[in-house]
Amino acid sequence: MNQHSSLFQLGRERLALIGKHSEVLMQGYLNGHIDESALSEAALNKLIDARILWRPDEQAPLSLRPVMGELIASLTRDERKRQINADVAEHLDQIHTRVQSLQAARAKGDYAAAEHHMQLLTERVHDMSGQFGDAIESLWHRLNTEFGFVSSLDDKIREIELAQKQLRRLLDGFGLIDFDQLIALAGSDGSLRKLLVSQLQARISEHSGSLLEVQKRLVLLMARFRQQQERALLVSRMSAFLRQHPNFQIGDYPNRSKVPAVVNQAKEIRAAAAIALDRDSDSSTLAQLARAIPRPEQDVTPTENAEPFAAPEQQLAERVQKKLVEDVENFFIAVIDEGNPVSALDYMNRNDLEWDPEIWLFQVIAEYEGMASDEKRSFRMEKVTRLASRFNQVRIIEDVHLGLRFFGEFQATG
Amino acid sequence: MIEHGPLLERMLEGEFICAVTDEHSFNKLQNENLREDLNHFLRPLNRRIAKSEDGSVFFLAYHELTEPARHQLSQQFGVTIQSLLPMLEWMQLVQEALGRDGALTAGDTIKLQEFSLKVEDNQSLRQRLAMLSADKVFKSTSDQLDMQIKQVFKRIRELGYLHQPHRDRQFYIVTGKIEHLIELVRFIKDEENLPLDEDSPEQGDMF
Numbered sequence: 001m002n003q004h005s006s007l008f009q010l011g012r013e014r015l016a017l018i019g020k021h022s023e024v025l026m027q028g029y030l031n032g033h034i035d036e037s038a039l040s041e042a043a044l045n046k047l048i049d050a051r052i053l054w055r056p057d058e059q060a061p062l063s064l065r066p067v068m069g070e071l072i073a074s075l076t077r078d079e080r081k082r083q084i085n086a087d088v089a090e091h092l093d094q095i096h097t098r099v100q101s102l103q104a105a106r107a108k109g110d111y112a113a114a115e116h117h118m119q120l121l122t123e124r125v126h127d128m129s130g131q132f133g134d135a136i137e138s139l140w141h142r143l144n145t146e147f148g149f150v151s152s153l154d155d156k157i158r159e160i161e162l163a164q165k166q167l168r169r170l171l172d173g174f175g176l177i178d179f180d181q182l183i184a185l186a187g188s189d190g191s192l193r194k195l196l197v198s199q200l201q202a203r204i205s206e207h208s209g210s211l212l213e214v215q216k217r218l219v220l221l222m223a224r225f226r227q228q229q230e231r232a233l234l235v236s237r238m239s240a241f242l243r244q245h246p247n248f249q250i251g252d253y254p255n256r257s258k259v260p261a262v263v264n265q266a267k268e269i270r271a272a273a274a275i276a277l278d279r280d281s282d283s284s285t286l287a288q289l290a291r292a293i294p295r296p297e298q299d300v301t302p303t304e305n306a307e308p309f310a311a312p313e314q315q316l317a318e319r320v321q322k323k324l325v326e327d328v329e330n331f332f333i334a335v336i337d338e339g340n341p342v343s344a345l346d347y348m349n350r351n352d353l354e355w356d357p358e359i360w361l362f363q364v365i366a367e368y369e370g371m372a373s374d375e376k377r378s379f380r381m382e383k384v385t386r387l388a389s390r391f392n393q394v395r396i397i398e399d400v401h402l403g404l405r406f407f408g409e410f411q412a413t414g
Numbered sequence: 415m416i417e418h419g420p421l422l423e424r425m426l427e428g429e430f431i432c433a434v435t436d437e438h439s440f441n442k443l444q445n446e447n448l449r450e451d452l453n454h455f456l457r458p459l460n461r462r463i464a465k466s467e468d469g470s471v472f473f474l475a476y477h478e479l480t481e482p483a484r485h486q487l488s489q490q491f492g493v494t495i496q497s498l499l500p501m502l503e504w505m506q507l508v509q510e511a512l513g514r515d516g517a518l519t520a521g522d523t524i525k526l527q528e529f530s531l532k533v534e535d536n537q538s539l540r541q542r543l544a545m546l547s548a549d550k551v552f553k554s555t556s557d558q559l560d561m562q563i564k565q566v567f568k569r570i571r572e573l574g575y576l577h578q579p580h581r582d583r584q585f586y587i588v589t590g591k592i593e594h595l596i597e598l599v600r601f602i603k604d605e606e607n608l609p610l611d612e613d614s615p616e617q618g619d620m621f
Contacts, residue, residue, distance in 0.1 A: 153515040228516030231596060232509065235517045237610040238599050239502035250495055250602055254487035262594070262601050264475040266461050267486045268428030356550070 014050045018068075021047060025064065028053075029072050033061035074134065079142050079149045088173035091128040098124060099185050099192065118191070125195055129203040135170055136207055139163055139214045143221065153229050160222045167215060174204060327353055328363045332379075332402070341382070341403030364400055380405040415455065418442075422452060425474050426461070432471040432590025434520055434577050443472045453477075467597050470520055471590030494598070497573070500551045501595060504566065507546065511539055517596070518588050524576075526584035530563050 018025065021043065028034040034053060036044060044062070047053040053062050064072075073081040102117035142149075142163060147156040179197060186192035242248065253263045275286055335342050344364045345357055353360070368381050380403050385395040421439050425431065433440045442448060443463065453462045457477060464475035476483040505518050511532040512524070533539045540559065547554035547562035554565035567586060570576050575595070576586040603610050 151513075151515075225516075228519070231517035231519070232515060234596065234599055234603065234610065235502050235505050235509075238603065238608070239499060239506060241608055241610060242499045242502070251605060252488070253605075254484050254491050259479050259484070259487065260601060260605075261464065261475070262467070262598050263487060263491055264464065264479070265487070265490060266428075266474040266476050266483075267490070269426045269459065269461075271423050271426060 014052070017046060017050050018052060025052070025068070026072070028062075028064055029069060033063045036062055077138075077141055079138065079145075079147075082138050088128065088176045091124065091131075092176060094124055095121065095128075095196070096185065099196075102192075122195060125200060129200065129207075132170065132173070132203070132207050135166070136210050136214065139167065140210075143214060143217050146221065153225055153232070157222065157225050157229070160218055160225065164215075164218055164222075167211060167218070170211060171208075174208060177204060324355060324359070324363050325367070327351075327355070328360075328367045331364065332367065335379070335402045336404065339404060341380075341401045343384075343399050343401050345399045361397060361400055364402070365397075368402070378405055379403070415451065418448075418452060422455065425463070425472070426459070428474070430471050430473045430574050430589065430591040430594070432520060432593075434587050434589045440472065466590065466594045468593055470593045473594075497551045498595075498599070500546060500549045501570075501573075501575070502599070503542070503546055504570065505592075507533075507539065507542055511536070518592060520588055520590040520593055522588040524567075524586045524588070526563065526567060526586070530560065533563070534559060 021039065024034065024038050027038075039047070044053070048055075048062075051065060052068055054065050055062050069081060072078070098117055098121040102114055102121060105111075105113040105117055142159070147159045150156055150159055177200070179201060182196045182200070183193070186196045253260050275289075277283060277286065331342075331344065331347050334347060344361055348355060348357070348360050355363075365381070365383075368376065368379060371379070382401045382403075383397050384399040384401065385397050388394040388396050421431070421442070429435070431439050431443060443465075449463050456462055456474070460477045460480065460483065461474045462477045463472055465472045476487070479487075508518060508524060508529065509515070511529050513532075514522075533543055543559070543562055543566070544557070546552065547556075547566050552566050552569050554562045556562055556565070567576065571578055571586065574591045575589055577589045578586050602608070
């Protein structure tokens with residue numbers, strides 16, 4: 001009893017010591033070593049004596065003892081550092097030894113010793129199944145946070161691989177538990193049977209079910225991560241490829257004999273309806289609608305009014321084209337007015353014309369080329385070009401300068 | 415059939431239905447019998463309900479590939495291909511700015527402000543965004559980061575790849591249409607035998 005109370009005293013003191021220095025210890029857990037300046041010499045010595053801190057070797061800084069680290073990891077569910085350890089063989093050996101001691105004590109009739117052994121045995125069995133439980137819980141926790149404690153996809157995949165290995169080891173551990181042997185060991189003793197066989201069996205089958213589920217989820221998650229990885233690669237490589245091969249021609253899928261499904265995407269149809277007076281029952285509703293239409297302030301020309309209903313893209317395109325031609329003609333007139341050569345892009349920008357520069361230049365050139373040769377002779381066009389690249393001899397037109405040719409002489413551009 | 419009228423109308427208007435844009439309709443469309451009924455209705459319009467390979471999005475396809483249908487497909491395909499590189503670059507930009515290492519997936523949320531802050535702090539991302547926004551797909555003429563981002567996201571929303579749940583709140587959810595785009599990319603890769611599986615593409619960056 002005396003021994004008990006001194007153990008109790010010591011344990012209590014040391015737990016209190018941990019509590020007292022919790023801040024420094026936790027900091028040490030996170031940094032990997034203890035900041036010695038944060039504690040007094042005496043406090044440091046106390047912590048070392050209490051087997052909470054140690055110095056792994058002469059030069060190394062003080063750090064937490066491994067069991068302290070594990071304790072904190074387990075309490076805080078810190079998956080980065082949490083250990084999965086279910087060394088079944090060790091447990092089983094201990095259980096064997098303990099049962100033998102128990103039986104020997106009983107044979108001798110030493111009931112105090114037998115009770116002591118029984119208590120240790122019970123603890124041992126619960127320890128074993130508790131460690132399984134802990135390990136499985138850790139796996140679940142990691143699954144449910146989708147390995148959120150590491151950020152990159154590669155790391156997550158590695159973590160899953162690690163988890164799969166751990167799971168494999170847990171299953172191997174289960175395999176080591178031979179219930180026939182345990183039944184033989186328990187013999188006819190009812191309490192031993194209950195502890196070693198029926199209780200343990202129930203726990204193990206529960207754990208196996210849980211592990212099976214973990215395994216399934218791991219595989220699914222792995223597939224998902226791999227898929228994400230593959231997508232990211234696909235996206236980056238395809239864009240790199242397209243950047244490098246700007247003139248790459250993609251096949252004409254829509255005109256193949258067998259059109260791939262991924263390309264088959266129907267054009268939109270807008271459901272339209274117009275007012276119809278052929279059904280009497282609707283007339284009052286329609287009348288209400290008609291009255292609700294706000295009257296236009298001034299008359300709009302009827303053609304424009306009809307436009308939205310019948311405006312196919314073509315008409316729109318024609319209108320845009322007409323406007324473009326008109327703007328280009330104005331440019332030519334401006335050149336005549338100006339007398340000096342004018343840059344087409346400058347003109348466009350000066351007049352706030354909203355054309356794509358390429359289309360604008362194209363139209364200017366087309367207009368020039370399309371003139372009757374007589375008229376053409378009175379203008380002179382100079383193209384400002386640059387090489388597409390050092391390796392590509394294609395010249396890209398950047399701008400054109402248009403001037404008047406007076407008596408065959410072109411005024412030098414500025 | 416009447417209860418499905420609004421859904422049909424939206425699909426006819428070219429909308430893609432996925433779990434992000436309209437979960438209720440998306441779930442309804444999982445039912446094969448219903449799809450058959452709707453297809454029956456769509457038949458005279460030469461339309462049928464199609465879904466992406468992974469089943470994450472529904473849309474209308476042509477039932478029969480007539481000449482006009484092919485013509486339309488050609489045109490549309492051209493537009494898609496034109497916007498392909500800008501779209502891929504945008505995806506990478508978002509992925510890098512937000513520090514994700516998987517490509518964007520349907521259901522991912524993008525907060526515009528977060529994105530904007532990240533890009534602002536990073537000169538290279540800024541430049542890439544400026545280049546991207548000036549692309550003819552996005553046509554931004556502004557040299558202000560904020561306006562560029564708004565324009566790019568607005569366009570991508572119009573293209574149907576993003577869903578904005580609240581008009582006045584600046585956050586977007588990636589729609590299932592992006593899965594369709596990825597499928598197209600994968601298809602092109604396979605079909606054209608593009609050498610994208612080796613580790614060589616990075617070499618090009620050295621030039």
